[in-house]
Amino acid sequence: MDLLSLIIIFALALFIGYEVITKVPSTLHTPLMSGSNAISGIVIVGAIIIASNADGILAIILSVVAIVLATINVIGGFMITDRMLAMFKKRRNKD
């Protein structure tokens, strides 16, 4: 993709992010942080791409460390968010 398209994508994504995230209620700010945190682990895609080309021991170490860090971020982030969100319950009707 050419640079201009990428910049346009970047700018539009910022606007979407702003619109979507201002709607999140303060009750859910912690899950929002951990969930968006997990999404930032998307850099795992980049780590996989570089690891596929890695040649030589240092290159492999660098890229595998990047994969490990990103995977912790992704899996840990989504799972802890799920664990938290499972706890949010509405008032049960008295019966």
Add this chain to the structure above:
Amino acid sequence: MIEISSNIENIVYLFSASLFIIGLKRLASPNTARNGNRLASLGMLIAIVLTILKYTDNNIEWIIIGIFIGGLLGIVLSKYVQMTAIPQLVAIFNGFGGGASALVAIYEILYPRETITSIFVLGAIAFSTALGSMTLTGSSIAFGKLQGIVPTRPILFPLRNYLNFLLLILIVFFVIVMTIPNFSSLNILYILIVLSLLAGILIVIPIGGADMPVIIALLNSYSGIAGAGAGFVLNNPVLIISGSLVGASGLILTRIMTKAMNRSLANVIFGGLGSEDGSKQTTTNENKLVKSLNTEDAAMILMYAESVIFVPGYGLAVAQAQHQINELANILKNKGADIKYAIHPVAGRMPGHMNVLLAEANIPYNELKDLDEINSEFDSTDVAVVVGANDVTNPSARTDPNSPIYGMPILNVDKAKSVIVLKRSMASGFAGIENELFFLDKTSILFGDAKDSIEGITREIKNLDNI
């Protein structure tokens, strides 16, 4: 490796990114939030599978080993950590994300597939390296502070603001130097890495525990922006979209937090509140007396209250008293009392910290009220119970222009008909300011560990019922 055209690749990435956006959108309500989080993780899975299919030719075993180790660590950490430790867990995950972005960028310089000549790509590499490295060390220090390994009080070293400012200037300088094609040497990269790692440490170390919500939100946005930078480096749109979503999210949360403290971001980072400025203010109340009470008195007051508002703060998390609060609240509810919880945006150590703790104790989220919702209700409330909160209830933020926290939006606990404060000791809050609230006539203080105190009150109420 499978032949996948770049059009199909980009469409699949777009699909993943759409799932992220829909997932975040579903966080707008607790009813749909869990489903949203799962949609986002599905998007992530799709992106990862596509990337492996398209790009991986060599080293597939290394990639699988990396994912296996990281996945195992992620599962163990997220499954077994206590809910009270969520802030430090989120902080360290954040740091890992930033570290991964930095490594991807560093790799592209060390092992370029072709000589990089584009100033923009070089800039993105330098930018991601710097921001990712700062996020890694900054988050590690934040983790250490929240975990209690690094002292939570602000650590103030001499000339720190000048030093930090100088560091930031140097980082910007070296980022610019790195964008000059054919000029940048690896040494410049190494200097940039070291400076950025150092800056992350030195900027977070003077931050006090109560300012942590701001810093964690800020680091969250850094890790996103570093990821977007890595997207420009690799020419990968899904990285750019996701990175900017997270960047926006972190910045919005940062702004909400600083607004709730009536401070600017610069003031949080360079201000070091809770240190030299605060201590000057503390002498005025030396001769004033506080009224203390025991659990039996507190039980009597609460038993006959028709409306009670609990005001939780970080002390609740420290004492891990959330389940005890729920038990007490249920007893009072059965007696017909109306129970609510007043949550200040910066109560606790990260945005929304109190909500998660109370949710863990099965307290329904619709009883949790934020600042704007609850403040008008205090004057019609019989008893406000402050559990481990301090500065967010200090009326001098409203009344005393000389107070360091003057102008900060607070919970109007002092307007309730009576106030019970659960406190360990008379130590002042993070800002080092005496809290006028404690000296009011209508306020009584129940000294002791919050968990024990609440258990005591519950026991007394049961005893009194049996008489």
